[in-house]
Amino acid sequence: QVQLVEFGGGLVQAGGSLRLSCAASGRTFSTYDMGWFRQAPGKEREFVAATRWSGGITYTAYYGDSVKGRFSVFRDNAKNTQILQMNSLKPEDTAVYYCAAAARPSAWGIPDNYDYWGQGTQVTVSS
Numbered sequence: 001q002v003q004l005v006e007f008g009g010g011l012v013q014a015g016g017s018l019r020l021s022c023a024a025s026g027r028t029f030s031t032y033d034m035g036w037f038r039q040a041p042g043k044e045r046e047f048v049a050a051t052r053w054s055g056g057i058t059y060t061a062y063y064g065d066s067v068k069g070r071f072s073v074f075r076d077n078a079k080n081t082q083i084l085q086m087n088s089l090k091p092e093d094t095a096v097y098y099c100a101a102a103a104r105p106s107a108w109g110i111p112d113n114y115d116y117w118g119q120g121t122q123v124t125v126s127s
Contacts, residue, residue, distance in 0.1 A: 002026035002116050004099045009121030012089055020084040022099030033102040034082045038095035047109035049073035062108050089125045096120040
């Protein structure tokens with residue numbers, strides 16, 4: 001059974017940092033697109049970041065405009081895990097953050113292109 005589980009959410013002050021982890025199980029995700037999305041109350045699900053396999057051990061990272069320069073995404077394939085490092089957090093980053101995986105590469109910023117989802121983890125940034 002395929003499962004994605006997010007860890008690391010919590011409460012942080014503006015300007016602080018958090019690291020989210022997504023642990024994947026049930027299969028090897030090394031060739032999958034893996035993404036992070038977030039959803040704030042009353043808003044649509046928003047693309048945050050993703051990694052795409054580029055061949056060998058190389059991955060390309062993609063970021064949403066609102067997090068470029070502040071967030072970093074990378075994989076640890078030995079642990080079947082994707083990490084989202086979030087720095088310089090702002091109150092507008094407050095949302096539930098979801099990990100997702102897509103079996104076939106396509107537009108990485110579209111939630112419907114992802115086949116598997118985690119349950120989400122809450123990130124709250126206080127001002």
